Amino acid sequence: MKKGFVFDLDGVITDTANLHYIAWKDLAAMLDIEIDLVFNEKLKGISRMDSLEKILAHGGKENDFSLAQKETLAEEKNKHYVELLQDLTPKDLLTGVKEFLDSARSNQVPCVVASASKNAPFILQKLEVYDMFDAIVDPSTLSKGKPDPEIFIRAAEAIHVSPEEAVGFEDAKAGIEGIKACGMFAVGVETTEPLEQADLRVKHLNELSVADLLQK
Ligand SMILES: O=P(O)(O)OC[C@H]1O[C@@H](O)[C@H](O)[C@@H](O)[C@@H]1O
Numbered sequence: 001m002k003k004g005f006v007f008d009l010d011g012v013i014t015d016t017a018n019l020h021y022i023a024w025k026d027l028a029a030m031l032d033i034e035i036d037l038v039f040n041e042k043l044k045g046i047s048r049m050d051s052l053e054k055i056l057a058h059g060g061k062e063n064d065f066s067l068a069q070k071e072t073l074a075e076e077k078n079k080h081y082v083e084l085l086q087d088l089t090p091k092d093l094l095t096g097v098k099e100f101l102d103s104a105r106s107n108q109v110p111c112v113v114a115s116a117s118k119n120a121p122f123i124l125q126k127l128e129v130y131d132m133f134d135a136i137v138d139p140s141t142l143s144k145g146k147p148d149p150e151i152f153i154r155a156a157e158a159i160h161v162s163p164e165e166a167v168g169f170e171d172a173k174a175g176i177e178g179i180k181a182c183g184m185f186a187v188g189v190e191t192t193e194p195l196e197q198a199d200l201r202v203k204h205l206n207e208l209s210v211a212d213l214l215q216k
């Protein structure tokens with residue numbers, strides 16, 4: 001029997017990958033580095049600083065900046081990204097998300113967000129679903145990013161269930177890996193990449209029933 005739901009944000013609740021891409025592409029261009037949509041796939045689920053490191057390495061500039069300079073660059077990208085987030089509305093919720101969260105609430109299943117994004121609270125407010133979650137893990141308090149299971153273990157703790165009693169929803173391979181590494185049941189929300197490691201694979205949350213998942 002499952003007792004709680006753990007959600008990734010980007011790619012599961014809403015799709016902000018394209019907004020991250022626009023902001024990173026501009027920053028990379030400023031540094032004379034070109035990135036494309038294929039490369040952008042590598043940035044899904046990983047932290048802001050890890051994304052910057054990957055972009056710099058892609059352009060052969062991994063040793064060109066001090067830590068302070070990299071922090072300034074990451075901050076600049078985030079400023080642009082947050083500007084792009086201003087236009088987010090409840091229409092940007094992915095298919096079936098609102099209905100699924102409503103159903104979880106009516107079944108009294110606690111829900112928690114486990115996202116690498118420091119902008120998660122703001123995004124959830126813009127989407128008008130902030131109040132549907134019992135907790136949001138603060139990624140700045142974590143020592144390791146996905147695929148490490150730390151964020152999912154902390155998420156389960158936040159809603160007072162064990163990882164084995166929780167169902168995790170993820171769209172990225174690294175996320176599914178983290179979910180499975182702590183013994184959680186993994187639902188893979190497949191957008192671009194196949195998620196073979198997931199226990200259950202769907203395109204949209206409207207393919208799922210809360211009652212069925214609780215029986216897993
Ligand atoms: O820069 P933020 O909002 O803190 O986000 C960190 C990461 O959050 C993840 O959810 C995204 O998939 C990554 O692409 C992003 O880099």
Ligand SMILES: [Mg+2]
Nearest residue numbers: 008010011171
């Ligand atoms: Mg994601």
